[in-house]
Amino acid sequence: MVQDVRILNTGTLLELQRRLRSAGHENIRASMQRRIRHAAEPLRDDLQNTMRTLPIRSSGRKPGKRGGPSPTRRPLRATLAAAIRISVRTTGNPGARVWMDKGALPPDLKRMPDVINTGRIRHPVFGNRRRWATQTATPLWWDKTIRQHRPRMEREVARVLDDVRNRLT
Structure with a gap:
């Protein structure tokens, strides 16, 4: 699984970041971060x-097998969807990153994204x-969605x- 997607042009971003810092343009830097985040949303x-x-999907219950309520009340898909995050950095390793935050998941679901x-x-x-x-889901759903949005x-x-x-020159 692609753990996260990063849109990076490190050389250009680092060069722009240095120029922004030396020029003291905080509002341009904030605008750049906001626009990059907006591109990733x-x-x-x-x-x-x-x-x-x-x-x-499931193969279903075999004849004569009992069922019952789920031992948890939390919806799996909604829990995983809520853990998808964006971060934008303009220093260090600059770029936009979209990832599944495993720290936001319950302990028993830490491996579920993979x-x-x-x-x-x-x-x-x-x-x-x-x-x-054994249940089945659409394989590589994360990778396919990222491939559609990357360009x-x-x-x-x-x-x-x-x-x-252009604003700096």
């Missing part, structure tokens, strides 16, 4: 929407570790950098 929103609507992206989810049946179920994001970030460079 459609990707985050689409990833969240894709996660919320991701079909997860597992669900493979398309095969194995889990104990209602917490019983002697009985396991647009790269164009938008390049436009932001050109605007900032």
Whole structure:
């Protein structure tokens, strides 16, 4: 799984950052950060929407098998979608980053972003570790969504950098 997506043009961003710092243009730097974040927001929103609507299929119960309520009340897809984040940095390693924040997930779901992206989810049946179920989801949903947005994001970030460079000269 692509753990995160980063739109970087490190050389250009670092050069612009140095010029901004030496020129003392805080408002241009804040504007650049805001515009880069704005370029990444459609990707985050689409990833969240894709996660919320991701079909997860099961082979179903075998005849004569009992069912029951889920041992947790938290919705899986909504929990994972809420953990998708954006960060924008203009110093150090500058760029925009969209990632799944595993720190925002409950302890039992820390590995779920990697597992669900493979398309095969194995889990104990209602917490019983002697009985396991396998469910399937659309494989590589994260990677496919990122691939769709990457050209647009790269164009938008390049436009932001050109605007900032023009304002500095």
